[in-house]
Amino acid sequence: EAQVTQNPRYLITVTGKKLTVTCSQNMNHEYMSWYRQDPGLGLRQIYYSMNVEVTDKGDVPEGYKVSRKEKRNFPLILESPSPNQTSLYFCASSRGTEGAFFGQGTRLTVV
Amino acid sequence: GQQVMQIPQYQHVQEGEDFTTYCNSSTTLSNIQWYKQRPGGHPVFLIQLVKSGEVKKQKRLTFQFGEAKKNSSLHITATQTTDVGTYFCAEGLFGNQFYFGTGTSLTVIP
Numbered sequence: 001e002a003q004v005t006q007n008p009r010y011l012i013t014v015t016g017k018k019l020t021v022t023c024s025q026n027m028n029h030e031y032m033s034w035y036r037q038d039p040g041l042g043l044r045q046i047y048y049s050m051n052v053e054v055t056d057k058g059d060v061p062e063g064y065k066v067s068r069k070e071k072r073n074f075p076l077i078l079e080s081p082s083p084n085q086t087s088l089y090f091c092a093s094s095r096g097t098e099g100a101f102f103g104q105g106t107r108l109t110v111v
Numbered sequence: 112g113q114q115v116m117q118i119p120q121y122q123h124v125q126e127g128e129d130f131t132t133y134c135n136s137s138t139t140l141s142n143i144q145w146y147k148q149r150p151g152g153h154p155v156f157l158i159q160l161v162k163s164g165e166v167k168k169q170k171r172l173t174f175q176f177g178e179a180k181k182n183s184s185l186h187i188t189a190t191q192t193t194d195v196g197t198y199f200c201a202e203g204l205f206g207n208q209f210y211f212g213t214g215t216s217l218t219v220i221p
Binding site for chain 1: 117120135141143144146152153155156157158201205209211212213214
């Protein structure tokens with residue numbers, strides 16, 4: 001079954017404690033992205049990747065890092081999380097500009 | 112980044128009524144994609160429009176792309192409770208940049 005898998009689904013953490021949200025896709029898609037979703041603001045792109053070792057900033061990259069060492073994986077790293085990064089995060093993959101497949105989401109709370 | 116404005120932000124309809132959400136841009140769009148997100152779920156791709164004036168249908172859903180490629184609409188005929196959710200439009204650019212509208216949250220009252 002074609003899917004994008006994110007882990008964990010829910011996470012509560014404290015300010016400053018580094019965390020990683022994993023994302024994996026099984027569709028051999030070149031393109032992968034991370035979004036955050038906040039009420040009234042829709043989906044905003046954090047980082048995107050066009051292929052292995054190729055990443056670029058989206059609209060809201062501050063406070064986040066990503067890596068793309070393998071085609072299937074695209075982890076999101078928060079080196080020092082802050083409360084304003086409390087949000088719902090989605091990973092997505094796509095082929096070119098075709099429709100994106102989204103993961104189930106990760107609800108992150110930073111206290 | 113790109114600005115894709117979507118209206119209305121919320122819409123409540125009686126079951127059986129029609130529903131329309133609109134997407135507008137100040138610049139010409141390369142394409143327009145529509146997604147649906149059920150409450151508590153993740154966005155699911157519905158369709159992509161590329162050509163000026165394009166109209167596509169999926170059962171009770173009709174998608175239109177404006178002649179100037181600066182606006183788009185999603186129309187649902189005779190809404191059902193299964194239509195509940197938030198509908199997003201998005202422009203997909205080469206290189207996997209996607210710009211999403213703020214979404215329209217649809218509530219269907221039985």
